[in-house]
Amino acid sequence: MKKSAWLPAVIAPVVVAGAVAAPMIANAAADPVAGSDPSAADVLASVAASRDAQYSGKLSQTSDLGLPELPAGSGGSSLQGDASDALGLLTASHTARVYVDGPDKQRFQLTQQLAEQDVVRNGSDVWTWDSAERAAVHVTLPDGSGGTSTGAPSAGTTTPAEVADRAIAAVTPSTRVSDPTAVRVAGHAAWQVTLTPRSSDTLVGTVRLAVDQQTGLPLRVTVTAAGQDDPAFQVGFTSLDYGAPAARLFDFTPPTGADVTTKDLSDADRHRSGGHGDTGDRGAEPTVTGSGWDTVVELPAGGTARSSEDGEASALLDQLTKPVDGGRAVQTSLVSVYLTDDGRVLTGAVPVSALVAAAK
Template sequence: MKKSAWLPAVIAPVVVAGAVAAPMIANASSDPIAGTNPSAADVIASIAKSSDAKYSGKLEQTSDLGLPELPTGSGGSSLEGDASDALGLLTSSHTARVYVDGADKQRVQLTQQLAEQDVIRNGSEVWTWDSKERTATHVTLPKDAATPDGTTTPSDVAKQAITAITPSTTVSKPKDVRVAGHDAWQITLTPKSSGTLVGTVRLAVDQQTGLPLRATIEAKGQDDPAVQVGFTSLQYGAPAARLFDFTPPSNAKVETKDLSDAAPNANGDGTHRQGERSGDEPTFSGKGWSTIAELPAGTVDRSSLGVDATGLLNQLTKSVDGGRAVQTSLVSVYLTDDGRVLAGAVPVSALVAAAK
């Protein structure tokens, strides 16, 4: 799995919280927010007008969830594989180049140690590329489909967070800030629930365009951000068209997925309509910021893990009633003995209780 595929997991608390909360923006003004004293509703509503924005920029993502340093194997070599990639994202900072030309042309480049990973969308065609593994995936999307999950941007965090406004959240008055050389309005979302690990979510939104420029999530009781993703540079204007074209090298391993003829009972992006389940989607319990997501039995088979993966799992988790669990400063994950996975921005004890 590519590093970019792990990024949505970093903001799981916001995703979970937004799953059942009601939006605030139904009656919000759609006027520009470049003037003085906008309301929080005005700032939030302005995000919608940035969907067709054209820009190039550099993103930086930092994570400090209180996890231990990446463990090393015998001889001092780092543990390799998906678990190593996940830990790398959760314990260190990463940068990415982002190119956007409206709603259906995007490119994200994550570079690290002479390797590059890309997600490129051009209309209905999506490519992912890993230069280190020399692997590419080509996906043909249904018409009007959303881009598959990949790299998280401030817009992603903002859209998920603003659905958790009321009645579970207190919203501050907008504050004037500067991000990547642009004037922005910053609002702070504070959960009302005492049962969540989330302390605050701060969103900085460009005053002229409505584009979210930075998102910061702080854990309860901590001053430093647990997760922050934001632009360090940003230039408006259409990127060069060639950036959205991709041809894999001749020696690359290519996997092809054609989703253009998605089943009529799907939503157009391969997901199912409400009430229709394929059997492997998460179920949810709780509400607001204390929502818990649960994946079904058999999701994780610990008996099939290799020696390295088992050692890493044992180091990161602790034994609890009915399985193993890890609680970071912001999110907890519980692996039950029957292979279920429960996660949420709640203490481990809440996950154990929900699993019974």
């Protein structure tokens, strides 16, 4: 596999830095306390009630992860596809429109300079569209697929609800959870809960989750790096209107002349075993070591050896990473990624040294 195929492995965990950390951070330990204000457990539990919500809104995502600056024209400026898109998401603010009609009808529109990317889900059908590439992908999901963990493609960014789902999916003693405080997000009253790691080895300082007081919908997630005050990653609504979006928004027909790829994932067992199309490498099971905020995820080599590196992709990866014992690595303010010489990829919200140790 070409070295360009490594780039999403380096970049993607950082694009969703909040979501990478989130499975380690939920701790709804306390019972509800008497009084008018909810407990942190009440606030986190209320998110489940928002799964059937209907709304339209505008999202803003910002990332300031301290990635090394790439000199103009020295690799990456003419790269196309996932790598260049992901780099853009890491280095600038972005806005997107989102339309949701319950758990199985969603539309996400990410607008970039002179281009647009769309993800449209209507039941088991998911379409993605990249106007710059004039390329569409049609995915058929397994029956009963729900939420955002269905294997469907995304537009490279995340939503507050996605991060919150991951946070609430796990309960660990490794996080201190604050009492809720009242805030306003996009004109809506919200309860904000601050999650602080008890570990001194993680790169994450705090995660602040703001949840609509009336509906339980996550409205904003803010992640700060250890020792920092300004957000390293934030995604939140800047405008939000409740009510069912127009049904036509969830219908998609690729434009005439578009390059259309079809992927049938309706056979869940076959999909998990990597038996369809190009999903084989992604089907390889990761290895997880450590716990809580110090968790390290290792992806097996899966054919990603660096024997066929080439051109601009190689130059870009070399600028993003630095040589370390046994491979190359990049450490952002929130997430580190280590690419071993034998083709494995390790990532976690920990320093690079922890990944190198875990790889041995």
